[in-house]
Amino acid sequence: MYRTWEELYSECKACQKCELCKTRTNVVVGVGNPNADIMFIGEGPGENEDLQGEPFVGRAGKLLDKMLAAVDLDRNENIYIANIVKCRPPQNRDPKPEEQEMCIGWLRSQVKLINPKIIVCLGRIAAAKLIKPDIKITKEHGMWFKKGNFEMMAMLHPAAVLRDPRKKPEAFDDFLKLRDRLEELNKGEV
Ligand code: SF4
Incomplete structure (x- = not known):
């Protein structure tokens, strides 16, 4: 486990624990406020993310x-x-289970340093890894799951919403649920 962000970033950026290191341009560690109440977690970088070194930029x-x-x-x-x-799977294929397993330690360290109140999983792969393996994202997105100290929710992946814009209202509804839950947590109502 890493005591500081500097240690985590510098070691993660040099990571060669799985084969994805051979084809990456950048290691996409993460972006945002290290004191945030909410973490969003996707499955892996795509082409733009790999080129720019930041998650969700396309x-x-x-x-x-x-x-x-x-x-x-x-x-x-x-x-x-x-x-x-943290590294792009070639041709945007799904990250293999063994790649996820190799990489998950970095994410665990990030969660430990941030200690968020809420973790949102964007898409099926992140939700299956972090919430439950058999999650049905189309039915169970927007539902709350309690795991340890964290409130967790799966959301539809924004790329899936772009592919099918009819999903926009239900996707947006989950953001409203997220806002309401954070307000409740901050008021100590749960
Ligand atoms: S995907 Fe993760 S485990 Fe694999 S090389 Fe990149 S940082 Fe290391």
């Missing part, structure tokens, strides 16, 4: 930023965003 990232802004959240101010794997 079209899906823009949509995520819009939905965040609608509930007064901002990636640089009051949340932290990371992924299960």
Whole structure:
């Protein structure tokens, strides 16, 4: 476990624990406020993220930023965003279970340093890894799960919402639930 962000970033950026290190441009460690109440976690970097070294920066990232802004959240101010794997899987394939297992230690260290109140999993792969393996994202997104000290929710991946814009209202509804839950937690109502 890492005591400081500096240690974590410098070691993570040099990581060669799995084969994804061979094809990456950048290690995409994470972005945001290290004191955030909410962490968002996706599955892994895509092409734009790999090139820029930041999570969720392509079209899906823009949509995520819009939905965040609608509930007064901002990636640089009051949340932290990371992924299960920090290096891009080639051709944007799903990260393999063994790659996820190799990489998850970095995420655990990030969660430990941030100690958020809420963890949001973006998409099925992150939700299956962190909430429960058999999660049905289409039915169970927007539901709350309690794991240890954390309130957890799965959301539809913004890329899935871009592919099927009819999903936008239900996706946005989850952001409203998130805002309400954070307010409750901050007021000590739970
Ligand atoms: S994906 Fe994770 S475990 Fe694999 S090389 Fe990148 S940082 Fe290391």
